[in-house]
Amino acid sequence: MIGKKLNLLAAVTHKVSTMLVALLIMVTGTSVHADxxxxxxxxxxxxxxxxxxxxxxxxxxxxxxxxxxxxxxxxxxxxxxxxxxxxxxxxxxxxxxxxxxxxxxxxxxxxxxxxxxxxxxxxxxxxxxxxxxxxxxxxxxRFYEGRSVIGTIAGHMTRTGVVGYIASFPIPEVIRGINSFTLAMRKVNPDAVVRVVWVNTWYDPGKEGDAAKALIDQGADIIAQHTDSPAALQVAEDRGVFAFGQASDMSTFAPNAHLTSIVNNWDPYYIERTKAVMEGTWESVDTWNGISEGMVSFAPYGDAVPADVRAAADAVKDGIASGSIHPFDGPFNNQAGEQVIGSGEHLDDGDLLGMNYYVEGVEGDLPG
Amino acid sequence: MIPYLEKRAEHSRTMVYISPFIALALTLLGGIMLFSLLGKSPAQAMYAFFVAPLTSLYGWAELGVKASPLVLIGVALSIGFRAGVWNIGAEGQLTLGAICGSCVALWLYQVDSVFVLPLMMVGGVLGGMFWASIPAFLKTRFNANEILTSLMLTYVALLLLSLLVHGPLRDPDGFNFPESRIFHDAASLPIMVNGTRLHLGAVFALIAVGGIWLLLSKSLIGFQIKVIGQAPAAGRHAGFSVNRTIWFTLLLGGGMAGLAGMFEVSGPIGQLLPIISPGYGFTAIIVAFVGRLHPVGSLFAGLLIALSYLGGENAQITLNLPIAVTGVFQGMLLFFLLACDVLIRYRIRFKPVSRFRHG
Amino acid sequence: MVDILIPAIITIITASTPLVYAALGEMITEKSGVLNLGVEGMMLMGAVIGFIAVTQTSSVMLGILAAMLAGAGMSLIFAMLVLGLQATQVATGLALTIFGIGLSALVGQGLVGVAYEGIPKLPIPLLSDIPFIGPILFKHDILVYGSFVITVLVSWFLRKTRAGLILRAVGDSHDAAHAIGYPVIKIRCLAILFGGAMAGIAGGYLSLSYSPLWIENMSAGRGWIALALVVFATWRPGRVFFGAYLFGGITILQLHAQAMGAGVPSQVMSMLPYLATIMVLVLISRDQKKIKMNSPACIGQPFHPSS
CATH class of the missing domain: 3.40.50.2300 (Response regulator)
Known part of the structure; x- marks a missing residue:
């Protein structure tokens, strides 16, 4: 018995040490290209x-x-x-x-x-x-474009009508995402609401997971997040609810719960700008790219997303890419019920840049 | 042969000065092993860490920028540590100093006067003192352990900063991003060397080193602190007030940390941000101890540790070494520095194995 | 209401468990008269090594064992420096944290995106069927049960065993303990190793159960909280447990309050666990004599047998 355990231990030590060596080689072996x-x-x-x-x-x-x-x-x-x-x-x-x-x-x-x-x-x-x-x-x-797509999915898939949202810090970027998500969700499910928990960190798997648990306990059956770790997805998987990933494809962490992830895709932009410097065509610009340019992309839909919901999400995606849909198309109200913008119009980039209010459908007060 | 430690009859004066160099030599050896293991040239790595950051005037100035808060806080904390007062919340006191200094700067945003900066400094000192006075009060009045209170208040301070920068202190023209207005020239620290970021804070750090040295060696309170730290009972018998020592050391540490925080926002940062310190308040504790709780020691310790940070950045740029390696290397450097101090009080002797076994 | 209450309490238990382990371990270390501020670094090493072991071998026990050994290994460095070479404890502990953060990140570099489903829950038959109490107390994984057991064991060890008495004697006066003939250095070394192993398990709990993955710096300051909790508890195991649950409880409750839409800025909400800990400490610190009785008098002081 003890011998067996020791053998196993030896095997582990061996495996760990080979892995360590491999890792060290990986870490340091990043070769530098000369061209x-x-x-x-x-x-x-x-x-x-x-x-x-x-x-x-x-x-x-x-x-x-x-x-x-x-x-x-x-x-x-x-x-x-x-x-x-x-x-x-x-x-x-x-x-x-x-x-x-x-x-x-x-x-x-x-x-x-x-x-x-x-x-x-x-x-x-x-x-x-x-x-x-x-x-x-x-x-x-324009991550808010991506949030419009996942908001659409959430609107179709929530049963309880409560969606949880784990937020980092009350900056316009995050608030814009919450609002875009909420507007899209309520377009397909006008009674659904979003509950927000601010964790005051970008990066604390334990706390993100706890926030997800609290939201699920309070009736949320879908979790969206604007924090970096996959912890909330793991909680969703464990609790049998759904969740969206953030920044990168997080499906491996929650094979059943994962609906899709908004993927930050900087590659094309970085390549384009580097080429521009190499060719001498670089100029000072302000770039705000979204779905159409591929800067905001998505992980494949999870198996749980039914065909009709996929179609609806794809329609929003395509609509935003082609410009026929804007995530902040009017009419919609702010949290107090006052109209922000009327029908036939949408918020312009200037309005979006400094956004510091919740739209109707988000519960709770905006901090700060 | 088995090595063992033998207590010296008295502290070795030579080792006081030599042991850091032994530590550096050992770090060099350790570094050679570490970097060889990682497949990097040890020579290049050592150059990147310890030499390259100092090959320009700008580099030297940056060493000052990075070391100033560490030294300023480190020397002040060492007083408390000598007296057995464990203020480990300097990071929070620094944060409050930065907040209060910034409040003055933003309140006097329209004022262009030479008095703005001194007022900010007063604000910074008072802010840090205020935050340190809470543990002092709770300790002297309710006997609440200052390790816990000062540490917990650090987290509270960081959240308070976040609250303010995401709210009332936000730049009104900043599209609701979490940062204050950029301070005007009247609220910015004068630069000591043109073309660099070396600011007035460096001068204050040197003054602090001298001042604390005088305090410790010449003043009555300095003497009291030494006595109470080494033998509290004797201190009480001599009529020294423990409570007064607690208040004094905490306020001193808090005030200096607050000043350092104000220097950061008014100097190299130039505005209030949600994050203003990469943990200077914690690193300063190491600075104080590596400096053997002596002001001049803290000065050198602060410079060396600051250099290792600059070196870490440099190693990332020139050698593609991930920051994780910097942490490992810094840890090693500190281990050696701390370990080699043993030579001041002890001698390494060897005894034959056989005697060890039978005796 | 019960629907929310049960899972909320379970969440509090899982949030508090790593703090219980790390703080109990550190308490034993401190009882021997040694202050090790390297908890955060030891936790991170436990987390990464435990995660590697479990994903490589799929054995939960080996994962936990590896986490323990990693923490203990880190604490051994500390022990050699402060016991063998008389290095300053406070600074050596802080250096250990810097070292551990770096080393864990280095070791874990290939683990980004590696998933693990978490160690299994082990519901206790019959007991777990009791309404309300069953799901709260008897449907956890082995590490949660372990945290209950270890609290009782540590308490029993300190109060009822000779070894516990010796440990306290060493922490209260190493010179006296040495004069009586106790091996001060050896006892302190064991206490440090125990503290390291417990911090390792705490880290392992993070990466194996709490949020089963490895991300750099994933302990996010929990090691520091554990250190504060030892002080909070005035070096008493029961109070360590209480402190960990107080801290974990308020952390979770404020998240719930936010989810319910309490109109208080989230930063203020996040301050609550820290403020509450301070306030409770103030309340329980009145009795100076009792604290003196439990606090190791020699803490932080170096010892050498020849002195």
Whole structure:
């Protein structure tokens, strides 16, 4: 008995150690391609590349530059959005990187400050709005378009009429997502409501899972999230309800509960912008791409999604891509029941940028 | 041969100065092993960590930027640790300092006066002191352990900052994004070296080192702190008030942490953000101890630890080493630094194996 | 109402369990007179190694064992430094956390996207059928049951066993304990290893049961809370358990309050567990003598047999 256990233990140690070695080789074996005009592209990330969410997807985009264009890339991960960011961005600029992607909102001012110092280097800042010199571009994805699609699915599939939404921080991006989701959901299911729990973190699997449990206990039978880990999907799987993934395809974590995930797809944009620098056609622009450009994409539908719901979701997807549907098409009301916009109109980008109110159908007060 | 420690009759003055270098040499050896294992050139890695960040004036200035809050807080905390007051909530006190300093800056947003900055500094100090006064009060009045209260208040402070930046202190023209207005020049720290970010905070850090050194070596309260820390009972017999020591050390640590927080927002950051410190308040605890609770030691410890952070960033850029490796390497560096201090008080001796077995 | 109550209580139990393990382990370490601030780092190593073991071998027991060993291994580094080389405990613990965060991330680099269904629930026959109490207390996985058992065991160990008395003696006065002839260093080493193993299990609980996956830094500060809970409990096992449930309970209740639509900013809600812990500590700290009796007097002080 003991001998058997020891044998097993030995087997485990062996397996773990071989895995460790393999991992170490993986970690360090990232070869550097020499072509791509010797151009170097730098990335600065707010989280670790292993977060399975926001940073992970940006890093997938970075890797696509190496494989598609053969350029050399560099990344610095887990850079806090404070005094350190400016130094790291500057360091990337002084070490021969001709194009630098700064992938978090908090890098906005450091990016612009460093850019003024290095006119020959191009800077791309994600999710911000400042372009103070003509070597700075901004880019973001219209994730709210994706939320409209999953809101449609939720509206069709909820039985209890209560959908839970795990939110991170009360910033316009997150609020826009909640509203877009709610509007789409109530278009197909006018009585359904959204309950929001703010966890005040992007990244705490335990807490995200607990929030999902609390929402399910309070009657939610579908969980949507604007946080990074797959923990909420695992809870949904365990409790026998449905959930949507965030940032990347999370179906492996919840084969039955997973309806679909909104997938952040930065690859095409990163390739396009890098090519533009290589060809000398890069200009300062503000990009806000969505479903039609492929920046917002989706994981395959889960088996639980019936054919008619798939068709309805696809119709919304196609409608948004073609421009016939806008997630914020009027008429709709805010939480207090006052009309925000009338029929035949939709909110423009300016209205969306700073959104700080809930639409009708979201329960609870907006914090902050 | 079995190595063992033999207590020295008195502390070795030589080892006080030599042991950090032994630690660095051991780190070098450890680093060579670590980086060889990872398939990187150890020489390149060591260069990236310890040399490359300092090959430019800007690099030196950044070392100052990164080390200033660590030293400022570290020297102040070391006073408390000497007295046996465990303030581990400097991060929260730093946050309150940043909030209060920013409130002054935003309140005087229209005012262009030389008094704005001093007022902000006062705000920062008071903010940090206020946050540290809560554990002090709870400790002296209710006997509540300051380890818990100061740590828990750190989380509260971070949430308070989040609440304010997502709400009342938000930039009115900032599309509801969570950040304050950018401070005006009158509310920004003067730069010490042109073309860099080295700010007034570095000067204050040096002043703090000198001031605390004087306090410890020349003042009565410094003497009291040393006595109470080493022998509380003796301190009480001598008529030193334990409560006064608690209040003094916590307010000192809180005030300096608050000042450091205000320097961060007014200096390199330039506005209030939801995150203003990458854990300076916690790292400063290590700085204090690696510096052997001595002001000058804390200065060097702060510089070395700051350098290891800069080196970590640099290693990511030049060698594609993931940040995880930086953590492992930093941990190793600290282990060696802390371990080598043993040589000050002990001698390593060897005894033959046989004697060990029979004796 | 009961429909919500039962699952809410179960959630509280699962949220509190990792805190119980980590805090009990740290309490034993501290009882011996050693303060190890490296709980977070040891937890993370337990989480990642436990996850690797369970996904590689599909054996729950091996997963838990690996998590335990990983935590203990980390604490061994700490023990060698503070006991063998007299390094400062506070700083060494903090360094251990930095080291553990880095090492766990390095070891876990290939695990992004690896899924695991979680260790199985083991409902206890008959007992789990009792209405209300059954689902709350008797339908958990082995680690939750284990946390109940270990609380009782630790309490019994400290109060009723000779070894427990010796441990406390060592923590209260290492010089006296040494003079009597107790092997101070050995006892402290064992206490540190126990603390490490418990932190490892706490981490393993995170990655095997609580949210069965590995993500860098997934303990998200729970190690620090565990440290605070030991102080909160004034070094008494029952109170450690109570403290963990108080903290876990309020954390979960505030999520429920939000889901019900309480009109309070979420940041304020999130402050509640911390504020409540402070307030309860203030209430129970009045009796200075009693705290003195339980708190290890030698905590944090280095010991060398020759002194």
């Amino acid at each position: 791509g005009h010797g151009m170097k592209v730098g990335f600065i990330y707010v989280g670790p590349t292993g977060d399975h969410g926001w940073t992970y997807r940006h890093d997938i985009g970075r890797q696509s530059l190496e494989s598609e264009l053969g350029v050399e890339t560099t990344y610095v991960e887990s850079v806090p959005e404070g005094a350190d960011a400016g130094r790291v961005i500057r360091q990337l600029a002084t070490s021969g990187h001709k194009l630098i992607f700064t992938t978090s909102f908090g890098y906005m001012n450091p990016t612009n400050n460093v850019a003024k110092e290095f006119p020959d280097v191009r800077f791309e800042h994600a999710t911000g709005y400042k372009r103070e010199s003509d070597n700075v571009s901004t880019y973001s994805a």
